[in-house]
Amino acid sequence: MIEISSPATLSALWEEVRLPERPPLPLVRHAQVEAWVRRLPPDLFQVEVAGHSVEGRALYHVQVGQGPRQVLLWSQMHGDEPTATTALFEVFEYVRRYREHPRVQELLSTLTLHAVPMLNPDGAERFQRVNAQGIDINRDALRLQTPEGRTLKALRDRLQPSIGFNLHNQDWRTSVGTSGKPASISLLAPAFDAARSDNPGRLLAKKLCAVIRDAVEALVPGQVGRYSDAFEVRAFGDNMGLWGTPAVLIETGPWAGIDADAPLLRLNFVALVSSLEALASGQAEQADLGRYDSIPLNDGKGLFHVVVKEAHVFGEAGEAFIGDIGMTAFMAVRQRQGAPVAVIAGQIADLGDLRVFGAVETVDGRGLTAVPLPPRGAREGDLIPLPPRSLCGVKVGQPAELMLLRPAKSAGMWRVERIVRFER
Structure with a gap:
């Protein structure tokens, strides 16, 4: 079993794989995603149009790897939450550049990654939370009145992924408990019922959150919080668990200074690669659940x-x-x-x-x-x-x-x- 990369190693690697031509995060629009998709080498990545937005923009499904374990990652279901969209393409660049490295080889032979980098391109075009209908896609898991929500549900049903990653941004007033520190990354293994029950899938999601916590806190001590696990009956992350795909929620939050894009992208890259490598190597199953349970709860208006x-x-x-x-x-x-x-x-x-x-x-x-x-x-x-x-x-x-x-x-x-x- 290959050891997963250290946070310091991944942080340094991010300097190599960061996208030099990326626009400021709020200006990442559908056209930019299409340009990045076109650059993915077809001998490594498979790309399909999984659906279309209200205004007809393509919803891309990017696939890489040949492993038996299916993993689904989706970003920017809220149009004004852009960080992980760029971070996913930086993960793709890491896979492309280091495809011959034993860690990446293990990842690709153990996992098959499926990513929807931008689920709400119409909202991204307007830099607004909701889609062009005015609906919050993340509250449409049951009625499925949005074409974007229907696309995500159909993809999940077709792939039957064993784990999902639900990637968001959160309010910049969010602090880590009462510490007064910014919750630059917040984590959650969402509940799949009102009783907040555990099953093997949710326990795995908690362990992956523990892996992410240890990786990110090594870079930003005290700046990792835990999102509320109150069951939201309408939300995709919660219902994914009910449908058989436990999810890991990653919320990117505030950062000191005006230029927040680069440090927040670095944290997302470290979080995603650390957790995927731990999943591929089997080390995620050995993670300490106590490291999840002890993550301080967020204070949504404490900062x-x-x-x-x-x-x-x-x-x-x-x-x-x-x-x-x-x-x-x-x-x-x-x-x-x-x-x-x-x-x-x-x-x-x-x-x-x-x-x-x-x-x-x-x-x-x-x-x-x-x-x-x-x-x-x-x-x-x-x-x-x-x-x-x-x-x-x-x-x-x-x-x-x-x-x-x-x-x-x-x-x-x-x-x-x-x-x-x-x-x-």
């Missing part, structure tokens, strides 16, 4: 992207007070000069005493006054007068555009100490 601590703040009315300012951030697509661009947008989400929340970044606001950034802008180090009271108000729902001011030696002037700004 801000930035918190300014203990600044002087003018609210909508009244005198200035000492308070914290919590700002959220999220991936978004905006039109600039008639073309779509990917941005990290943000807004002010809370004011007051926010000590019970975590933050990706904490800014020390003591001795500083926080006011909205003026339309004309400002630069750090500028000396400016304090804006009129009518322009100093900070309130929930405003764009996350603030400047932090310190009284200067010059009478009536203030120095811009720090600017905190996200896109609108």
Whole structure:
């Protein structure tokens, strides 16, 4: 039995197999997926059109391997959850480039991988959660009113995979328990009934989650959380288990800094390759279930992207007070000069005493006054007068555009100490 790759090895390998021409994640559209599919060597990969979206876009089924164990992976059933779509093609590139390596040989001879890299291309085109009908595909497992949902169900029924990987992104406010750390990767072996029963398939999914936890936590300690396992009767992941295909849910979450694409893709690559190699080698069955059970539960609203601590703040009315300012951030697509661009947008989400929340970044606001950034802008180090009271108000729902001011030696002037700004 071949040992699975170490997290450090896979992290380094990702630098070799990452896709150099990839667009920013929110701009990965169906045309890009088609271009990547066309590059897959036909002597190694088989590609079919498994179905079509509401607006007629092809839903691609990519197959690689000759092993007896069938594995189904699907990504971007929510159009605004793009990370794993690119990550899957980086896994394909790893398989292509290292096809002669003993680990990849074992994987391909033991498993047959089936992937739907983009299940909701119409939603991806709009960068929205739902499909073109306005339906959440992941809540359509029973009625099957979406062509995308019917395609996934038909593929599962035809292949009868022994395990599935359900790949998503989650809210950037999600923290790992009460640690205050971002849940950059969250894991779940979804329940297949309301009693949250276990069977051999769900136990295997839990063990695969344990493998992923150990691999990812080696790179980002404390940033792996566990998604709620409350049974969702309408969801695909839950019903897959009921139909005989236990699933591993991987939710990609927040990351420190503006450029989150590369580190989150690296984590997805390490998670997927580690778990697939463990499944192929048989080491997944030997994983410690306790490593799954002890993953801290997520707190879905426990995290801000930035918190300014203990600044002087003018609210909508009244005198200035000492308070914290919590700002959220999220991936978004905006039109600039008639073309779509990917941005990290943000807004002010809370004011007051926010000590019970975590933050990706904490800014020390003591001795500083926080006011909205003026339309004309400002630069750090500028000396400016304090804006009129009518322009100093900070309130929930405003764009996350603030400047932090310190009284200067010059009478009536203030120095811009720090600017905190996200896109609108």
